[in-house]
Amino acid sequence: MATVGQGVPSGRIQVESQIVLPWSRTLQMTRENIFVRFGRSVITASGIFLGIAFMSATLFHSAAEEVQRQVVTTQWGVMAGENPEMRARTIWLVVMSLLVATVGIVNSMLMSVTERYKEIGTMKCLGALDRFIVRLFILEAGILGVLGSLVGAVVGTGAMTLVIAYRIGWAKALSSWTETALVLGGWSVPLWVGMIIGIGVGGLLSVCAALYPAWRAAKMPPAAALRSEF
């Protein structure tokens, strides 16, 4: 590639491989970022926590209703038939909960990156490549997203389980796990599958929300990043 004088070795590929950030170090730094600033991390994850808790509760309720519907059918020997209103409502509630989660997580990630402009500028002064910065933030967002979603799912289903169990008993409440919670385009999605997908979606949303702010911050000239007041 272009020769750039004798101060810097010529050949782009050569130069790029001479600046490294091993993955072990990336993981260690991410872990430190999350746990040393634990309170801050909790706040960042709260948006996704709430959204997924809401979603989980919705799915659990929908599955429990299905259980209840089958009980009624058995008792009266009549096929009650699917209730399309309830299905549509479930989908609507799930979409709403994911929207809530998205708004929360986008805001949180934007704040999380902006608060650390100075740190980002400093790391660039130490020689960090732009993609190291993005990597660090994406990893952090992914971990917070998955953990937040997991806790949200546990709390959401836990709360709903108590409510449902109070109404129809523990056995039926717990059997909801294998019931259909959602019908998506003809596919009956059992509750436990829906949960796992929800947690995955939570993690993915978090990563996507962090991507653009982190990329922009990494591309800023260090002087601008260092001028930040945080």
Add this chain to the structure above:
Amino acid sequence: MSVYEYIVRTKDLMKIYIMGDTEVRAIDGVALDIRRGEYISIMGPSGSGKSTLFNMIGGLDKPTGGTVFIDETDMAQLTASELAFLRCRKIGYIFQTFNLIPVMTALENVTLPMIFAGMSTDGALDKGVELLKTVGLADRRDHKPTELSGGQQQRVAIARALANDPAIILADEPTGNLDLKTGKEIISLLKQMNEDKKVTIISATHDLKMIDVSDRVVWIRDGKIERIEERKDIELKVGMMEGEEAG
């Protein structure tokens, strides 16, 4: 690799900010040649452009016009990776607000540039400990920045700046947030590094104490160089100044 006499050269350097319909010329045609191994201070009042000049020389911002040469390499021609390489290996930065990474210990802060340079963890730790010893903080290696005083943080920052044996150290108001006594300690530490390790030190500062240790002082006003003073010219003046203060 040939060794150039002038480690940094600027030619017709310009930085113009457009604020609404006014044009602010932060740097208005600066030509400065900095010798290898020199300790040079850029001084001037607030708003004179010394921080802007500092940012241009250090590759922290792009000039609107003109060129900055580091070892005869035009900085504008460098790719992002090459610039990162330069910042990693060739230049060490020190700031007024220390800018240590808050979640890392002193030793981790010092060794971070070494990690970027691809050094092994053991090698980096050994060298890090050595550097902390040099700045007198061997016993604080596992302290986080919040557990260190301002002067101690700046020492860690100096050790970090020296991590990859850079040819240049750029210091932006290194004593700005420090009291008189600590400021003097930091300045003499910088001078010591300049003499022992033969690092070129370029400092942008308000602090008149820096004049004592500088080989040259560049006075900036309104984005232009007002005058450049050599050490021998300064020594006479400083004698006069101190006399006035005491009297």
